[in-house]
Each structure stands twice: as structure tokens, then as C-alpha cells.
Amino acid sequence: MADEKMKRRKTMGVEPTVWQTTGLWARKLVLFIWVFVLGACSGESAESLANAHPGQATYNAACISCHNPGISGAPRLGDVDAWQPRLAKGRAVLVDSTINGLNAMPPKGMCWQCSDEDLGHAVDFMLEQVGASTKP
């Protein structure tokens, strides 16, 4: 859009008619709306949601509040150093800690409606952020 303004300012020098500038602007606007609507109709956003990691939604809903800021010593998302000693325990133990809680980590991360599978996916998502394999 800044680019757009620059272009318009440049054409101002040769004094285009109001119709010319409006026409150009309107055409671009129509094109923009068309692309936007087309994108929405093709279900592009739904598609990218489906492509997201299956644990990401659970993480964003239940784990992010402690694991992004690192509340009470929670290993932060993507913090390789913080996760290193956890990774050594193996995925099964980590999922177990998640389900049953560990010290300041509440059972299920307080996501009472989450199934064990959801929690497993959330752990996988967190492990993936530190480049760890998520094979059980």
C-alpha cells in the first residue's frame, strides 16, 4: 500500500484526472477484494489449519500460558536448553508427567476436557519446537 501511495504521488506530477487515479485505485481495490474472497472461498484458511501440527491447538489453548513465558520454571516452548534434560526422559515419561502433573505442572495442564491423545499431541508439538523426534 505504501508502494501504491508512492506511485500515486509520482503520477500527481503529471496531473492525472481524478477519474484516472480513482479508476486505478478502484481497479486495484476490486482485484484485492476478489483475491481475498477467492482465498476465503477456496477454504485456504481451513486448509492451513488442517496443516498445522495436531497438538498446536491444544498447546495454544491449554499450555501456552505457562510454557511460553516459562511460569514457575516451566520449560519454555522452543528453549532447547530447558528441554534438553526433559528429552532425556523420553516421550512416554513426558506424556505421563503431562497427564499426571509434575510439581508446579498441574495434571493435564488443567485441560480437563483434553484426552490423553490430545495431551500427547501437545507434547509432540512442544518436542518438535526443539527439534526432537516425536516417535513414541
Ligand code: HEC
Ligand atoms: C500452570 C502452568 C502450566 C500449564 C498450564 C502447563 N504446564 Fe507443563 N509444566 C509446568 C511446569 C512448572 C513444569 C516444570 C515442572 C517441573 O519439572 O518441576 C512443566 C513441565 C512440563 C513438561 C516436562 C515434564 C517432565 O517430565 O519433565 C511437559 C512435557 C509439559 N509441561 C507439558 C505440558 C502440556 C502439554 C501442557 C498443556 C496441555 C502443559 N504442560 C501445561 C507448568 C505448566
